[in-house]
Amino acid sequence: MNEMLQQTPYWWEEAEPQPSLSELPMEPCDVLIIGGGYTGLSAALTLSKAGLKVVVLDAELPGYGASSRNGGMIGNLLKPGLSGLIEMFGLEKAIAIYEEALASVQFIQDRIAEEAIDCDLNINGRFYPAVLDKHLTAMTREFEARQTHLQVPEEMVDATGGKEDVDSSIYVGGLRQFHTGGLHPAKYAKGLAAAVERAGGSIIAPLKAEEIQKEVDGYRVRTVKGDIRCRQLVIATNGYSSDLFPFVQKRVIPIGSTIIATAELSENLVASLFPTKRMITDTRKMLSYYRPSPDGRRVLLGGRPTVFQASPADQARALGKRLTEIFPQLKTAELSHVWSGKVAYSFNFLPTIGSHDGIYYAMGYCGSGVAMSGYMGHKIALKLLGDPAGETAFDDLPFEDRFYYNGKPWFLPAAMIGYRIRDAFGF
Numbered sequence: 001m002n003e004m005l006q007q008t009p010y011w012w013e014e015a016e017p018q019p020s021l022s023e024l025p026m027e028p029c030d031v032l033i034i035g036g037g038y039t040g041l042s043a044a045l046t047l048s049k050a051g052l053k054v055v056v057l058d059a060e061l062p063g064y065g066a067s068s069r070n071g072g073m074i075g076n077l078l079k080p081g082l083s084g085l086i087e088m089f090g091l092e093k094a095i096a097i098y099e100e101a102l103a104s105v106q107f108i109q110d111r112i113a114e115e116a117i118d119c120d121l122n123i124n125g126r127f128y129p130a131v132l133d134k135h136l137t138a139m140t141r142e143f144e145a146r147q148t149h150l151q152v153p154e155e156m157v158d159a160t161g162g163k164e165d166v167d168s169s170i171y172v173g174g175l176r177q178f179h180t181g182g183l184h185p186a187k188y189a190k191g192l193a194a195a196v197e198r199a200g201g202s203i204i205a206p207l208k209a210e211e212i213q214k215e216v217d218g219y220r221v222r223t224v225k226g227d228i229r230c231r232q233l234v235i236a237t238n239g240y241s242s243d244l245f246p247f248v249q250k251r252v253i254p255i256g257s258t259i260i261a262t263a264e265l266s267e268n269l270v271a272s273l274f275p276t277k278r279m280i281t282d283t284r285k286m287l288s289y290y291r292p293s294p295d296g297r298r299v300l301l302g303g304r305p306t307v308f309q310a311s312p313a314d315q316a317r318a319l320g321k322r323l324t325e326i327f328p329q330l331k332t333a334e335l336s337h338v339w340s341g342k343v344a345y346s347f348n349f350l351p352t353i354g355s356h357d358g359i360y361y362a363m364g365y366c367g368s369g370v371a372m373s374g375y376m377g378h379k380i381a382l383k384l385l386g387d388p389a390g391e392t393a394f395d396d397l398p399f400e401d402r403f404y405y406n407g408k409p410w411f412l413p414a415a416m417i418g419y420r421i422r423d424a425f426g427f
């Protein structure tokens, strides 16, 4: 394996996040948004277009968090599945929640089209290959529930059918989706940031929000460059949340996810591995997600490679092993990049949106936020604008905390070991 691995996202080769040095506003702004990923930028875009004076802060760079590091897979995945949602909330509410996840997939396409964002968008679907027969059975049950209640454009395929999407012999079949797809995540983040600025919004990054103080007519946020005053405040820090706003820190669990990219391969080889160029997510508990790069010259694979913290080289080695288990054809392929980012889970495995003490937030996309985060950011903006279209089926869902959790996920290694055992022994 290549020891000269780049430890920045492959995506940054073409779209590295850049500083954005707008002036600190002297007067109070209408809305200050903390966090310049898809959620914050999307909220800022809707608000700026409505004529409000909006400032976005990012402690690092616009899009520096998960939004320029992810797999670029657009989907409507909700971890509990439709059956889980029915159990949790009843049929009517479950359908309403799922319909919004589907709406987020349309929303991201509309936004990219409206803002003419050049981000290699390709709505050619996703394939979920099943590793075990029991996964396929569970998947079929879920598929049937969705067909009955939602008519999602999907189909089940057997092992031979699955090879149309992924040339691997380790799967027993799977679910093929037609309405989802992929994009270049860092180009999308950059395009959103540019759209915010075009619409009159200000982005200041790097600049960290250090402290929030409530005032009579809004909030004062302390930064090293001075205070910023605003009438309304939005927290969009997802997996990068800190004690800046303890209410969310105690309710979201940051989890690392790592991706490797191969060095350039022959286009024919990549096309033979992914004949339809669909995005792929397998069914393991410690799942792998993988895809061809938009130019069809590399393979990217992500997952959580190690239980405990490990060096980038060790993480790359572990993910490289997974890659060659799936594709022995890549035995001699070199890796060029390895990088990590943080996703945010909630305790009920669902995205969350709401307000606490008058401060708005949206986060907790549980690793499936490319479409949902922009949609939720837009919904927050509509809420701040007093537009009834800001209502969502997620509004009244619980955003739970746990007495044993204060923002440090000490229990993750134990959970990961449990998942690995289940994957290894198939239960």
Ligand SMILES: Cc1cc2nc3c(=O)[nH]c(=O)nc-3n(C[C@H](O)[C@H](O)[C@H](O)COP(=O)(O)OP(=O)(O)OC[C@H]3O[C@@H](n4cnc5c(N)ncnc54)[C@H](O)[C@@H]3O)c2cc1C
Residues within 6 Å of the ligand: 034, 035, 036, 037, 038, 039, 040, 057, 058, 059, 060, 061, 062, 063, 064, 065, 066, 067, 068, 069, 070, 071, 072, 073, 074, 075, 207, 208, 209, 210, 236, 237, 238, 239, 240, 241, 242, 244, 257, 258, 259, 289, 302, 340, 341, 342, 343, 362, 363, 365, 366, 367, 368, 369, 370, 371, 373
């Ligand atoms: C490796 C990886 C792969 C993924 N793959 C996929 C995928 O293929 N498909 C999918 O749907 N989802 C995927 N996701 C999830 C998806 O990327 C996220 O759900 C989405 O990007 C969340 O956007 P966000 O704006 O809410 O958060 P982020 O993009 O993480 O932005 C939060 C921002 O807040 C900033 N911040 C934090 N604290 C402060 C502060 N005090 N002051 C100022 N700024 C602050 C951070 O610097 C950061 O930039 C993946 C995530 C990762 C990490």
